Amino acid sequence: MKADILPKIDENEIIMNNNIAQIYSMHIKELEDVQVLIDKLNPENPFNAKEFIQYDNDEITTEMLSNEEILKAVIPNNQKKEIEESLDPLLLITHSEVIEYYDKVILYLKQQKSDFNMKKEELKYVKKLKKRSFKKAFYFCKAN
Incomplete structure (x- = not known):
């Protein structure tokens, strides 16, 4: 026991x-x-x-700065640059450049299919836009 x-x-x-x-x-x-x-x-x-x-x-926390305040502190005369940039005209892109870019976008979307979860209709729409650009290029060349 x-x-x-x-x-x-x-x-x-x-x-x-x-x-x-x-x-x-x-x-x-x-x-x-x-x-x-x-x-x-x-x-x-x-x-x-x-x-x-x-x-x-x-550490004593202070008020968080906004993105605009940070940019003003980091990039002096930021507003003047924005005004100058907005006055610049857009660059002209040729029809052949647009078609080339569409080819690259379509290839990219096909390669990244899983990342974008693309539907066939969405890819067809991009191809349709390329086709329209191709037609415009054809008519433009025909007119000149």
């Missing part, structure tokens, strides 16, 4: 405690690695690894 004086030990609890201990030791090792890197930098205001990790949490 056993006296049951010692507390019962649950194997799951032992495994869980071992896992927690492993995670903690990995965390300590990572902190040590970070501290070594910080020490190599030799900053003017030294800090420890824990402060480094907590830095993002302590």
